[in-house]
Amino acid sequence: MDINKIMSADVLDIIFDGRYKEYGAYDLRKTYNKRITYALLGTLALCLLLFVGSILANSFKKESKNQIIVQDVSLEDMKKEEKKPEIPPPPPPPKQDPPKVEITKFTPPKIVKDEEVKEPPPEQEKLADTKIGTINQEGTKDEGIVAPVVESKGTGVVEAPKVEEDYDKVFTTVQIESEFPGGAAAWAKYLSRNLNADVPSSNGAPPGKYTVMVSFIVDKEGNISDVAADTDPGYGTKDEAIKVIKKGPKWTPAVQNGRKVTSRKRQAITFQVSEE
Incomplete structure (x- = not known):
């Protein structure tokens, strides 16, 4: 390269002076800055396109019409205890006239x-x-002859012996029901937020209502156990209801005669599948 051109020549031209520039290395280095600029602009345009597409997809996304219905959060007893017949009082002794x-x-x-x-x-x-x-x-x-002793007339009612309450059994009727933290409204809110309303439709259920009756036990510490479905309309509704109730927090236990006891609860959950 001429001495006069060295001062104004590019560093790349000086390095490749007298070498084979058509091989490709020279051209790659010569167009490096331009290719970097094109790559950055292309990446930026692609990211912008994905971002705009995501916003448009969310805005046009069709909301699900399926719903979860918690029937007034009524926790029904599993079964009513049979009322034991009262023992009739013994008949009064026959009146005896003195001789x-x-x-x-x-x-x-x-x-x-x-x-x-x-x-x-x-x-x-x-x-x-x-x-x-x-x-x-x-x-x-x-x-x-001694006249018979005259006994005072009573009411004729014999008091039945008192039966001790077994506080270790599972109660179906109690004086104070067990309660979800925050009360009935919080329980309904928990079920509505955690149950997947699209489970039956995802499993091919036609439009309609699918009610699952779930029973479970709340022990003296408020732990949930023995969660089981008494009714199963199918389409995955039973498993979904059991799963959500099992993963819930501790409850406030039931109270009988001032003592915490274990009680059985029942809850109806309805999955409503709407027509598209």
Whole structure:
């Protein structure tokens, strides 16, 4: 390269002076800056296109019409305890009349003439084994008969023995029901947010309502266990309902006679599939 051109020549031209520039290395280095610019502009345009496409897809996305219906969050008892028949009180003892005792009427002594005597006094021998009274009465001889004791009349009701409550059993009826943290409204909100309303339609369910009746146990510490479906309309609804109830938080346990007890609960969950 001429000395006069060295000062104004590009560094790349100086390096490749006298070499074979058509091989490709020279051209790659010569167009490097231009290719980097094109690559950055292309990447930026692609990212911008993806971003705009995502926004448009979300704006035109059709919302699902399927719903979850929690029937007024009514936790029904699994079954009602049968009412035991009351034991009738024993009949009162039959009334017994005291035995009649022979009584001889006492006649006060009075001095009169024999023809004026209307009722002669009883003989002394007869008075030895009979009672003296104001009337004459036939009966048994007075041989130390003791009259029966008169018992006070009661109500005729015998109090049944008190039965001790078994607080370790699973109660189906309690005085204070177990409760989800935050109450019934929070329970309905939890189910609506966590249940996937599209489960039945994704499994080919036709339009309609699909109700799952789920029973579960809340123990004395508020833990959930024994979650099972009493009804299964199919299309994955049973498994979805059981899964969501199992993963829920602890409950406030039920109370019976002031003590925390284990109770069984029941919940109806309805999946509603709408027509497209």
